[in-house]
Amino acid sequence: DAGITQSPRHKVTETGTPVTLRCHQTENHRYMYWYRQDPGHGLRLIHYSYGVKDTDKGEVSDGYSVSRSKTEDFLLTLESATSSQTSVYFCAIRGTGLTGVGYTFGSGTRLTVV
Amino acid sequence: AQSVTQLGSHVSVSEGALVLLRCNYSSSVPPYLFWYVQYPNQGLQLLLKYTSAATLVKGINGFEAEFKKSETSFHLTKPSAHMRDAAEYFCAVSGGGNEKLTFGTGTRLTIIP
Numbered sequence: 001d002a003g004i005t006q007s008p009r010h011k012v013t014e015t016g017t018p019v020t021l022r023c024h025q026t027e028n029h030r031y032m033y034w035y036r037q038d039p040g041h042g043l044r045l046i047h048y049s050y051g052v053k054d055t056d057k058g059e060v061s062d063g064y065s066v067s068r069s070k071t072e073d074f075l076l077t078l079e080s081a082t083s084s085q086t087s088v089y090f091c092a093i094r095g096t097g098l099t100g101v102g103y104t105f106g107s108g109t110r111l112t113v114v
Numbered sequence: 115a116q117s118v119t120q121l122g123s124h125v126s127v128s129e130g131a132l133v134l135l136r137c138n139y140s141s142s143v144p145p146y147l148f149w150y151v152q153y154p155n156q157g158l159q160l161l162l163k164y165t166s167a168a169t170l171v172k173g174i175n176g177f178e179a180e181f182k183k184s185e186t187s188f189h190l191t192k193p194s195a196h197m198r199d200a201a202e203y204f205c206a207v208s209g210g211g212n213e214k215l216t217f218g219t220g221t222r223l224t225i226i227p
């Protein structure tokens with residue numbers, strides 16, 4: 001499997017507190033993504049990055065910010081967590097190999113905002 | 115803009131029966147198309163992908179999908195369902211300089227013994 005890890009795997013936090021989720025890759029890929037998964041919505045893109053310090057918004061970016069100071073790390077921050085941000089968060093990387101373009105996903109972070 | 119529509123949020127088939135999960139896409143450029151499977155409380159695993167080579171794509175666990183440009187479809191099939199196929203399946207599209215991967219809302223597959 002491609003080297004992509006997410007931390008933490010589970011987190012419970014209180015409304016109004018800041019939360020940072022980390023995605024780490026060992027593949028030196030340029031593109032990294034943050035998605036959230038909710039029942040009935042599939043996976044929706046929050047933010048993505050196309051290089052160090054280069055990021056852009058996805059379809060559900062309100063309430064989230066990201067940073068990428070190194071190729072291997074992509075951080076997702078909830079500045080002030082709300083109950084609507086309770087979700088499972090997945091990080092992904094995009095690579096191009098012998099079989100063409102591919103996207104590989106981390107194991108996910110289950111976030112509960114109480 | 116690109117989008118994916120998965121017809122049927124829930125599909126039930128009997129063990130040994132044909133599995134057909136439908137996916138239609140919208141893309142202004144030649145797409146890359148993917149099917150992912152997610153087992154309960156797990157992450158996403160790639161089943162198969164189309165990246166402009168053969169239109170009939172074979173994947174893992176006996177699944178295959180056919181890219182039909184005229185129908186803008188990429189339906190997933192398996193000739194004979196197994197109990198272990200019970201999972202949620204996601205179709206996704208990217209491509210043409212758009213490096214974002216856009217997902218459908220998923221289809222939950224139930225296998226009836």
